[in-house]
Amino acid sequence: MDTTAQHGIAKEEPTGPAPRLTLSGVSKSFPGVRALHNVSLSLYPGQVTALIGENGAGKSTLVKIMTGIYQPDAGTISIDGQAVTLPSAHAAFGHGVTAIHQETVLFDDLSVAENIFLGHAPRTRLGTIDWRTMRKHAREVLDTMHAGHIDADARLKDLGIANKHLVAVARAMSIDAQIVIMDEPTAALSMKEIEELFLLIEFLKEERKAILFISHKFDEIYRIADRYTVFRDGEMVGQGLIKDAGQSQIVRMMVGRSVDHIFPQRKAEIGAPVLSVSGLSHPTEFSDIGFELHEGEILGFYGLVGAGRSEVMQAISGITRISGGTITLEGKVITPKSAADSIEAGIVYVPEERGKQGVVIGLPIFQNVSLPSLKRTSKSGLLRLSDEFALARSYTERLDLRASSLSQDVGTLSGGNQQKVVLGKWLAMNPKVMILDEPTRGIDIGAKAEIYGLMRALADAGVAVLMISSDMEEVIGVSDRIAVMHEGQISGILDKEQFSQENVLLLAVGKPAN
Template identity: 55%
Template sequence: MTASTPLLSLKGITKVFPGVRALENVQLDLWPGRVTALIGENGAGKSTLVKVMTGIYQPDAGELLYKAIPISLPNPEAAHKVGITAIHQETVLFDELTVTENIFVGHYLYRGLFKKLDWAAMHQQARDILRRLEVNIDPRAVLKTLSIAQRHMVAIARALSFDAQVVILDEPTAALSQHEILEFYQIVERLKQEGKAILFISHKFDEIFELADHYTILRDGAFVSAGDIAGITEEKMVAMMVGRAITQTYPKVACEPGETVLEVKDLCHPTEFAHISFSLRKGEILGFYGLVGAGRTELMQALCGVTRPASGEIILNGKTAQFRQPADAIEAGIVYVPEERQKQGAIIELPISQNISLPQLKRLNPNGILHDDREWQLAEEYARRLQVKAFSWRQPVETLSGGNQQKVVIGKWLATQPTVIILDEPTKGIDIGSKAAVHQFMSELVSQGLAVIMVSSELPEVMGMADRIIVMHEGLMAAEYGAGKATAENIVSAASGAGQEAA
């Protein structure tokens, strides 16, 4: 194998499911010591292609070549033996096991005639691998005690434990802070130096242009283009990816806010936040920004009845509200689209129609008898309004792309016709086309009089969509800015605790 020969090649890969052609004649090349970015909208076929590469799906046509030799991957174990591993956005690890157990699960080390587990050797190897990654994690620590970033490092260590040669990084930075992202960049560089062929999947163009050497673009399951990253601009990449130019990423519609619908007065929680006071009006988007651990999500959960504050007052439509459980908040008109859409936002094994109708079973089925036609009509209305890409509303949510899963969760809560909708990281892990669709829909919602609270870690999104911005730092309100009165420097400074101010 020469330097110009890919370590892994996919040629003419086609995969068909009932009612949909997920991949058609796709090609992809991965070279040792280089990063190739796989780019495409949600639903473009990226996840299906990764499952073909890792032995979960078998292609209906095409071939895989490893070191220019055709190979077959009938199952994930075969992919592991070849040296192909994937590290996903939703890290698949075991919370109750130790770091060492997670690293070696499925390929434990044994000693002696009776093949006893060699824990000393596994702990030592785990320690050596983590040292190679330059991360300070105790191999004996239980996984659930680690941060999200540390769990990603354990997943990478697991890949290195069986000498993976092809490493697939699927949205690896979606849940990481800026500092953790920079540490991740260094790890990718070390993997390159070790000669690993890396496939990098991300919707963040700054990361793509920072890390990638090559790119491959998919659209609607088909190969569009490939080349060196130095030979393409972001504008050209977006146009090829979505089949059109995204002229306005943040389509904020000018809207005159109406009467106040929500007031929060001196809301406190024993451990998460304190002295939070703000108001929200009809037709307004109120943005919340802060670094990881600022208490934004915890505040939102208190507003919608997931947790109970220790003191303070929530006033909705002029009346004091007390929510003992989320159902109380939903009944009152406050709904919450959580950051963790797969774990908290949807029952992914159920179909789209049942997810959208779930909060309204009592209204749709007043006699306790299920009316499938009513559920179907509700799903039809809101899934179409949000442009969910699916071949049927009976399709399980788990089979949808991340962006379409997010649209289902948003549609579920919009169908309840709320007064206030809280969107916690509404565009996390979704592509630029889907982001533009969500932003457009947010503008439509406020133009219709809905009040929106948007929590986001993406500074351009907050500045582009919010009418007012509240910045949190360590559970406190650090600053509040009116529309167009905040600079990126002001916001980041306040979020990092460098003084409090209001504008």
């Protein structure tokens, strides 16, 4: 069946350059899970192809096949018209395929030059590494990319995330990689760094590289992509030129339904103050923070990178110590000295780094959900497995978690489903205040709509919600009020009738709102 035509987007006639890389009929299964079924993908020289799909659609599996980490069960991979096998990451590298991930896979304790030429360093006649030539070539590659500000002798750990991405691209350029995979490369970048990355992508296009760009951000996709391919449930359901497809069409292909209203449309019923913060200060991160959070309210916190939003929330959550100020919960002053103190009081914190701080990789889903609730699932010091399963089932069903079973390792779940596990374990604590730090980062649009609906349902049930977000559209669409931070202080709090991108940005740079 022609799934492209089925979804109402005409299949383009092959014109222009031949594809640099083609995957055809690729399938991959794991025990109990069909990750990919008969998928196809083409990447063209000098063009960006956006790979779009919900978490769990099969995008990561495809990337691992393209980079030699996984072997397909069926299908063919062709590079420049010739069928190839990629039995290892080294083999893929040798065929000119390289990947730049959200978290760069480089070595912090090596120099920039060593990272660029790792595995293919120039050699002397005696077979030893030619350090002088390596540094020289590293500087040449960086200069070619307009990244000459990076010192080839600097340790990678001393660079920011954006410059680490540049080093990863320089590594690809050093082997003359023809196929560059970018997997959520902007997730941890500031707006300025994202613009710099887009300039780099334009440079790669001019160099005739074939680029696969994976992102959940439609503004980025429509900004830089030439083509798109959509996956859903491990199958390719559409492809074509990005200029011929509207966002609503692509979303419909992604989720199998229309998502007309991604943000909840209900009118909030705001109650009495639950959390009051006054004069909250930290020696280096923030000072004189004051605000009130009400029952049934979603208070958004916005600010540019380094504004201090997460640091404030970690202090309220007992993770870091404050140097002054008071935290009042339901009229009672609390002084949390640890995260356990805040949790006991009724304040829970859902961290931004869900893979490192939110879940315990290697443990099954049910144990991740029940971990903070061991008092409820044990008796006389012994854990009761049936109670753990019952607790986990109650909250994962409420969150529509997609998993083969509750015994599945949480590390095998998609980002969106991992986030649901994190939310589930803290919902089981019946919190009074829930702090969500970048709750939808790296999550597809369908899962975002579900998370937003859950946040509104929590607020409607009387939970007071604090949400940190770097997504302007999200913070305006979800919040009942918005607190904006600038250089460690709250520069203003906006009511609903004051919401506008202009006002939020003015406060974010330290200027008064209109």
